[in-house]
Every structure is written in structure tokens, then in C-alpha cells.
Amino acid sequence: MKAIIMAFLGSVFPAVLFNVKRSSLVWVGICGTLGYTTYYLTEKITGKITFATFIGALIVGVFSEGTARILKIPATIFSVSGSTPLVPGIAAYTTIQYVVENKLSNAASKGIETLSSALAIAFGIMLASAIFRVVSKIRLKYTVKHK
Amino acid sequence: MKNREVLDIAIRAGEILLRNGAEIYRVEDTIVRICKSYGVACEAFVLPTGMFITAFGANDEDISIVRRIKERMVNLYKVELINSFSRRIEKEPLSHRDAKLELDEISNSPRHSFLLRLASAAIISFAYTILFKGTYIEGGFAFAIGAMIYLLKETVSKIGFFQFFDTFISGMLAAGLSLVVNRYFPHADIYKIIIGSIMILLPGVAITNAIKDALHGDIASSVFRLSEALYVATAVGAGVGVVLSLSLR
Incomplete structure (x- = not known):
């Protein structure tokens, strides 16, 4: 529960720094919270960080595409700040920290974790937007046929 | 409207997008869309550091514009405004003057107040300390240090020594202040x-955006953003590392 509230704060306030307008901030917060909660639960159940990040990002992507269509705002606005709790900033820093401390094999493993988390997030968000595009295309075809 | 004026509007819109953290594909798409809605065929090639646009005119009168971009930040509100601007222009093209006025207004649109941004930086620090299983006391210290770092970063980046200097010195400040905290509160x-x-x-967002660019096929800018993220992480890590290793002696 504590983590969920922190995930909410941790996605709303980066959005303030990214200058997202006030009326969208709540949606960004919900987006980040849903994504992080999914990540947290998946990580607990399967124990795989990258997979959990992917599922979390997929939820962030689906939510932001959906909200973007309702509010008529680009989906990036939601997904950039909504994915902040998942994004591997700390992992990137820790990699460099290990290099500074001369723990090179730790640095290598942390570095791979950073890159694979970033890949997982990007793939998750892109997959969600691809699904939305395919669905709206099919719907368009369907309505044209039945007119 | 003349080709040159169309191109002027397109490149202004593109510049605002690129300066404020839009993806490459969105910038190219917007430029082509604006030109198209005025009936001008054009080709756009965008990199994170600059844009090249050519409009094809009648009688072999092609016009090209190159625009170099030096400063980049993330301001998603402007991205949103330009996005709706280009969609509106698609439905009913504005005159050159009106479009220019509107773009000026967008590029001068206000940010959240400094106090609010400062508070957000502090709350972000607090939230992520707790999220990484810190105690509330550690979160409180991070809250104060985060605010100071934001203050320092804003001042230093205004003076502008060289790129990444502000992140380096902010990393040093973070490590130094944490050491001070640790001396008086050994449990933290x-x-x-x-x-x-x-x-x-x-640079978490930068890393993710880099991969997104790659998935859109913009490999050049993906490599650019990845290495930028690497430099930022190195600057922070080096700043922290310098102070911590000095203190261990």
C-alpha cells in the first residue's frame, strides 16, 4: 500500500517537472500507479524483473492510449511520466557506481539489467500502441462495410 | 501562401517539438502534415540536433531549410499544443500571420511555477527513497537534499559551463550532504x-525514449539518445563517486 502511494507521487511529480498541464496530472498518476502495481505483483509471482517490467509497461501503454483517445491528447504525455516508476534510472546509476568502485562484473550485470528493462518498457508501450492501431483499423473497415 | 511561408511555419512547429522532447517520428510527421495541408510536397529529415526540410515547388524551385537545435528539455505541454495545432491546421489552413502568432504564443506558454517545481523535485526524492525500501527518516533527508539539488541544478545550468557539468556537480552535492547526514545520524x-x-x-526516460526511437526506425537518433543517457549517468556517478571515495580515506 505504501509502495502504491509512493508510485502515485513518483509519477505525478515528474509530470510536473515535464510541465504536463494540471488537468492531466491525475490521469498520469493513475497510469503510473497501475503500471507499478502490475509490475510489483508480477515480480512477486514470477520473480523475473524484466518480464514484470514488460507487463507493467504494457499496462501503462494500454492505459495511456485509452486515456489519450478520450481526452484527445498524445499518448506520450501519459506514458512518459507514467513509466517513471519502472524506468531504470537507478540501475543506470548503480552501473556507473560499480565501475567507480572497480566491481566490473557487478557493473556488467547491472548494465545488462538496465538495458533490458529499457527494452522491455519500450516494447511494452509500443506493443500497446500497435494493438490500439490495429483495433481502430479493423473497426474502421467494419463500419465502412456495414454502411 | 508561398512555399517559403509554409516551410517557415512547418519548421517553427518542428523546432518547438524537437526542443521540448518529442519523438523524432512525431516531428517528421508534423512537418510533413503541415506542408501537406497547404498543398506543398515536402521531405523532412530530423535528428536530435537538427532538422533538414525541403519543399518541392513548381518550375524546379525547391527550397531547403536547415535548422540546428542546441538546447533540449522536456516540456510535454508544448508538445500537446503543437499536436492540436497541426491537427487544426489540417482541417482549416490558417494564414501565415495567424499561424505565426499562434506558434509564438505556444513557444511562450508558461511552465509551472518555480516553487511548485522545487516542491515536486523534493517529493520525487522522498517517494523514490521510500520506494527503494528506505525509512521515512531517510525519505525526509532525501526530501531536503532533492530540493537543494534542484536549486543547484537550475542555477548552474543557467550559467552553463559545459554539458553535463550541472549533473556532475549535483551528484557531488548529493553525496556530500548524505555524508554529513550520515555523520550525525549513523542509522541513515x-x-x-x-x-x-x-x-x-x-536519464531513465532518455534510455526508454532511445529504444522507442529505434523501434520507429530512427536508429541514428536512438544511438544519439543512448549515448547522451550514458554521459548523464556517468556524470552523476562520477560526481557521487569522487566525493564518496575521498571520504573513505
Whole structure:
């Protein structure tokens, strides 16, 4: 529960720094919270960080595409700040920290974790937007046929 | 409207997008869309550091514009405004003067107040310290340090020594202040305080955007953003590392 509230704060306030307008901030917060909660639960159940990040990002992507269509705002606005709790900033820093401390094999493993988390997030968000595009295309075809 | 005026509007819109953290494909798409809605065929090639646009005119009168971009930040509100601007222009093209006025207005649109941004930086530091299993006391320290780091970063980046200098010096400040905290409160974990307070500096979003660019086929800008993220992470890590290794002796 504590983590969920922190995930909410941790996605709303980066959005303030990214200058997202006030009326969208709540949606960004919900987006980040849903994504992080999914990540947290998946990580607990399967124990795989990258997979959990992917599922979390997929939820962030689906939510932001959906909200973007309702509010008529680009989906990036939601997904950039909504994915902040998942994004591997700390992992990137820790990699460099290990290099500074001369723990090179730790640095290598942390570095791979950073890159694979970033890949997982990007793939998750892109997959969600691809699904939305395919669905709206099919719907368009369907309505044209039945007119 | 003349080709040159159409191109002028398109490149202004593209510039605002690129300066404020839009993806490459969105910039190219917007430029082509604006030109198309005025009936001008054009080709756009966009890199994170500059844009090349050519409009094809009648009688072999092609016009090209190159625009170099030096400063980049993230301001998603402007991205949103330009996005709706280009969609509106698609439905009913504005005159050159009106479009220019509107773009000026967008590029001068206000940011959240400094106090609010400062408070957000502090709260981000607090939230991520707790999220990385720190205690509330450590979160409180991170809250204060995060605010100071934001203050320092804003001042230093205004003076502008060289790129990444502000992140380097902010990393040093984070490590130094955490050491001071640790001296008086030995229970507080340095590592967790540092992690929370440098969260606002770290390039997590940049790494993810780099991969997104790659998935859109913009490999050149993806490599650009990845290495930029690497430099930022190195600057922060080096700043923290210098102070911590000095203190261990």
C-alpha cells in the first residue's frame, strides 16, 4: 500500500517537472500507479524483473492510449511520466557506481539489467500502441462495410 | 501562401517539438502534415540536433531549410499544443500571420511555477527513497537534499559551463550532504538517500525514449539518445563517486 502511494507521487511529480498541464496530472498518476502495481505483483509471482517490467509497461501503454483517445491528447504525455516508476534510472546509476568502485562484473550485470528493462518498457508501450492501431483499423473497415 | 511561408511555419512547429522532447517520428510527421495541408510536397529529415526540410515547388524551385537545435528539455505541454495545432491546421489552413502568432504564443506558454517545481523535485526524492525500501527518516533527508539539488541544478545550468557539468556537480552535492547526514545520524543509509535524491537527474526516460526511437526506425537518433543517457549517468556517478571515495580515506 505504501509502495502504491509512493508510485502515485513518483509519477505525478515528474509530470510536473515535464510541465504536463494540471488537468492531466491525475490521469498520469493513475497510469503510473497501475503500471507499478502490475509490475510489483508480477515480480512477486514470477520473480523475473524484466518480464514484470514488460507487463507493467504494457499496462501503462494500454492505459495511456485509452486515456489519450478520450481526452484527445498524445499518448506520450501519459506514458512518459507514467513509466517513471519502472524506468531504470537507478540501475543506470548503480552501473556507473560499480565501475567507480572497480566491481566490473557487478557493473556488467547491472548494465545488462538496465538495458533490458529499457527494452522491455519500450516494447511494452509500443506493443500497446500497435494493438490500439490495429483495433481502430479493423473497426474502421467494419463500419465502412456495414454502411 | 508561398512555399517559403509554409516551410517557415512547418519548421517553427518542428523546432518547438524537437526542443521540448518529442519523438523524432512525431516531428517528421508534423512537418510533413503541415506542408501537406497547404498543398506543398515536402521531405523532412530530423535528428536530435537538427532538422533538414525541403519543399518541392513548381518550375524546379525547391527550397531547403536547415535548422540546428542546441538546447533540449522536456516540456510535454508544448508538445500537446503543437499536436492540436497541426491537427487544426489540417482541417482549416490558417494564414501565415495567424499561424505565426499562434506558434509564438505556444513557444511562450508558461511552465509551472518555480516553487511548485522545487516542491515536486523534493517529493520525487522522498517517494523514490521510500520506494527503494528506505525509512521515512531517510525519505525526509532525501526530501531536503532533492530540493537543494534542484536549486543547484537550475542555477548552474543557467550559467552553463559545459554539458553535463550541472549533473556532475549535483551528484557531488548529493553525496556530500548524505555524508554529513550520515555523520550525525549513523542509522541513515547513505546509499538510499543518494538514490532518492539523484532521481531527478537520472536519464531513465532518455534510455526508454532511445529504444522507442529505434523501434520507429530512427536508429541514428536512438544511438544519439543512448549515448547522451550514458554521459548523464556517468556524470552523476562520477560526481557521487569522487566525493564518496575521498571520504573513505
